[in-house]
Amino acid sequence: MPFRTRFRRDRGRWLRRVLVACLTSLAVVCGAVVVAYHLTEIPEPHPETVVQSTVFVDAGGAYLGRRGPVDRQEVPLSEVPRHVQDAVIAAENRSFRTDTGVSPRAVARAAWATVSGGAPQGGSTITQQYVKNALLSPERSLSRKAREALIAVKLDRTRAKDEILEGYLNTVYFGRGAAGVQAAARNYFDVTPGKLTVSQGAALAAIVNIPSYYEKAGSDPGVTARLRHRWEWVLDAMEAGGSISPAQRAAARFPAFRFYPPGGTEGQRQYLIDVAAQEAADRLGITQDQLARGGYTVHTTFDLALQDATAESVKARAKGAEEGAEGRAGKGVRVHTAVVGIEPGDGAVRVLYGGADYARQPFNDAVSGSVEAGSVLDPFDGVRLGGPLRALHGSTAPTPLRLAAGYAAVAADGVYAAPRTVTRITREGRTVHTARPETRRVLEEKGALAVSARARSGPDGRGVPSVPATDRAGADDGPGALLTAGAGGGIARRTVWTVGYDSRLTLAVALFADRPGAKKGTTVPARLPDDPSPTAYAEELTGTIWDLAGDT
Secondary structure, eight states: OOHHHHHHHHHHHHHHHHHHHHHHHHHHHHHHHHHHHHHOOOOOOOHHHHOBOEEEEOTTSOEEEEESSSBOOOOOGGGSOHHHHHHHHHHHOTTTTTSOSOOHHHHHHHHHHHHHTOOOOOOOOHHHHHIIIIISOOOOOHHHHHHHHHHHHHHHHHSOHHHHHHHHHHHSBOSTTBBSHHHHHHHHHSSOGGGOOHHHHHHHHHHTTSHHHHTTTTTOHHHHHHHHHHHHHHHHHHHHTTSSOHHHHHHOOOOOOOOSSOOTHHHHHHHHHHHHHHHHHHHHTSOHHHHHTBTEEEEESOOHHHHHHHHHHHHHHHHHHHHHHHHHHOTTOEEEEEEEEEOTTTOBEEEEEOOSOTTTOOSOHHHHOOOOOGGGGGGGTTOOOOGGGGGGTTOSSOOHHHHHHHHHHHHTTTEEEOOBOEEEEEETTEEEEEOOOOEEEOSOHHHHHHHHHHHHHOOOSSSOOSSOOEEOTTOSSSOSEEEEEEEOOGGGOOEEEEEEEOSSOEEEEEEEEEEEOSSTTOEEEEOOOSSSOHHHHHHHHHHHHHHHHHHO
16 A cells, blocks of 8 residues: 555554653653652751941941951832832843742753753843842752742742742842841941832842942943943833822932942941950850851941041051151061040940051051050059059050949949940840949049049159140030050150040040060060150140040
8 A cells, every 4th residue: 555545545544653652751940840849848058148247336327347258238129119119120031920939931941051052041030039149059050940940930830929939038149248238238328228219229139130330330331331321220210100200200410429449437437346346246145156157237426437537547646656766776666556536424435546557567566565654553553442443553555445334433433333345235126135334433533533533643753744734614615534554664755544434435545566576476665765856746746636536
């Protein structure tokens, strides 16, 4: 029988067989997908994606710095403005609120790229990006892409869209080391997420596309121009989707970015963070490593504006002092300045200057430096001291912090307040610790008056009788009492202290010098220069900081 005739006769039977085979294969594939879906479990986030840094802020909430391996802090979606959420959705996945968690076209495109060895393909939904970034490994394989899609679908069916979006915004990388919208808002615009404008939110949404490239926005003209073009595209998409009105779109202006890379103030602020981190960890009963990874916000007592102004004031004066020291005592002489400002009766440390550069000298002169007392403790002689002040009797080299706390007790009529640098610790918006002043009477009021009277009258002849104390009680431009004293005299001058105080603030400035010792890595005391005058330097610096404290 001819083939053509045979084919016409059996054609129906072959078509039925092919149809059955296709349907069977489809059923097997669908069954396999259903089984795989039910067997797929939503994994826990990778440990590295849930690690949070701890942020330190000053008394007014200004950012000091952070501790931790990753610059990330979680923030509830309720604290992210709706226009910021909509900007990210417009830039990354416009159907997010209605889709099933996957884009079949994007999955097929990515699968083909994986099989053919082509370039990685984008276009994943926000849900898929969250799964890829936070729940799965970054490997490129067909099986991983399939698992990503299954988890995304399951996540979309079992979690609210807002929950998925919150997880995404808290883990997506924005460049500048910032993982999550909280760190991104701070690193690009120095604000919290809640204060992001429409323009700033659209800029952050535009950055997500190529964060390592766009992080230079504001400092690289080419990058800035390219980001501006994408920013316009995001805003147009927001207007088209009804997220913003035509008036809002017309009013939008390209935002200004913080300079990147950041400046050198971080080195100075590390002194503050060191002290506050130790205190915060002690108060919470955890290690400093646990604190750094815990996502806390440590609210400190520091006045950042005053701290920065103090650093600038010291910098302006220290160069001349060091040049004078080197000219008389040889090369390598360093003049150290330590400054402590404490609130009497409360113990809050407002300013703590422990060194010019943490990278060069991590040792904190203000907290740990033992500075020869000389005659600065003479006003306490013969006065009965209690509690922590008892150690001042016979002390030859107190730390600037301890000396400031002692005179703060005098300023508070004999009530000692333990120095503290932490006021409150929060985590995910909840307060986990509130610090309160720890006070006790250590001086009778008569004793406090006696110490204050002696401080006003100046040193009693021992040590440096260089500049007598100045009584400035009632003056609007200075402390109620100002004492300048120290150790050594003439060409052997070794240390100079200036202490000023009233009921509002106690300020202690210590000035001393050292030079390299005979053995590598050691130092030995050196004399202070006579020109410029160290006493004039210390008193001028004290007066300047005092005036600055009144302005902040």
